[in-house]
Amino acid sequence: MEKKLAIVGLGYVGLPLALTYALEGFQVAGVDIDSRRIASIDACALGMREDFDGVPVNAVLKQCLSNGSLKVTSRFEDLPRDVTTFIITVGIPIDEHWSLDLSMLTGACEELGRVLKKEDLVICRSTVPVGTTRGLVKSTLERTSGLVAGVDFDLAYSSERIAEGHAYDEFRTMPLVVGGITARSLDRATEVLGAVNREPVFKASSIELVETAKMFENAQRDVNIAIANQLARFANRFDIPTWELLQACNTHPRVKILMPGIGVGGHCIPFASPYLFGSLSGKDEWNELLPTFVSAREANNAQPEYIAGRISKRMGGLDGKHILFIGIAMKDYSDDVSVSPAVNLANVILKAGADVAVLDEVADTPTFLRRESDLEHAVCWADGVVLPILQSGVDYEHVRQLVMDAHGRIVLYDFRGVYEQDQATLEQPWYVRL
Secondary structure (H helix, E strand, O other): OOOEEEEEOOOOOHHHHHHHHHHOOOEEEEEOOOHHHHHHHHOOOOOOOOEEOOEEHHHHHHHHHHHOOEEEEOOHHHOOOOOOEEEEOOOOOEOOOOOEOOHHHHHHHHHHHHHOOOOOEEEEOOOOOOOOHHHHHHHHHHHHHOOOEOOOEEEEEEOOOOOOOOHHHHHHHOOEEEEEOOHHHHHHHHHHHHOOOOOOEEEOOOHHHHHHHHHHHHHHHHHHHHHHHHHHHHHHHOOOOHHHHHHHHOOOOOOOOOOOOOOOOOOOHHHHHHHHHOOOOOHHHHHHHOHHHHHHHHHHHHHHHHHHHHHHHHHOOOOOOEEEEEOOOOOOOOOOOOOOHHHHHHHHHHHOOOEEEEEOOOOOOOOOOEEOOOHHHHHHHOOEEEEOOOOOOOOHHHHHHHHHHOOOOOEEEEOOOOOOOOHHHHOOOOEEEO
8 A cells, every 4th residue: 555645624633634644654645725724734833632642733743744744735736646545524514504514525526526536545534414425525526537436436435533632542543434435445445544543444335324323423422412411401400419410320330321511512413413414305304213313402502592591590680790701612621612512602691791701721712702811800800600611721729719709799600510529619609500
């Protein structure tokens, strides 16, 4: 196998994948049409919280750019002509109506088709609705290249399963599921993917099976999170400590209820059910075939509104109140605000008339929210302090002490169970748990 390949799309999946191959001795070309993204990569100035065996992503990026194992461009025509393997990692956005925007994937396939050659291999690793690889990807590549998939070039699909912040480890250790348009496509893709991943490969009977498996893996987690969030709602109704109830349930060896929170964020789980829906003909078929996933998605989408209602009720309304968010990312210990329920919650509170500030040294604060940098000043300014996620660099004990010193003027909303184990805090009128 020739150790050269190109990665199409250099986001949260594509760039760590490119670096993983570069560290394994491959010559990697990366292409992303976002010129600003390319400039950030060239400057080794990424905000991603990834590391490679303890080495920060920007240091690894600098090493790979310096030694030539990685080269990046915003132009497909600048990709080396001797590259014969292309891995697509382009995202598919979804709007608030659960409609899919396939334009970026279509555009990437059109551009790729113009440089595609006989005997090339294309592996799609984007998360896509069922039938997309054999449908949109294949037809677009064939139309723009004049070649025939399975005859002139090989085409395969392998689901990406990484968790943000653990990409390097999981590209190497997460079991692979691969499908190909032909047996040769499947074998070639397995060889390329196995060059960095030594785990056993599940060779699927079809591409569509792999696409479907990816959707149900994530959608199942969406359902499990919805169960956890509804456990918290039920516990609130009867003033039962949420985390104690969770621990009690999980003493059963066949029960594993997840930790509840303020919603579901990120690039994967919120999109899983809508990707499944995108494979069907409309809402009637959604409700016929996937009613559990419809309900779970609606429940998790509604969680920020529910949480905002609890805050408003405790404070006698939000108009004119000062609310501080400590952490704004889409999940614990993240720099990513993509589909962040914390951002959604802050936006709901802002629209209710509150003055909202954010203290998060890791994630970029959305422009419509005011950023704070001094913990003591920010907490003392606030009428309410919201802990929507856990974030590195926060002295949570100091936060609690500042709230205690306010003698009831500040309400602390602990939506991650930071202080749930402390009985003295649980009994305080200024403390509100999830």
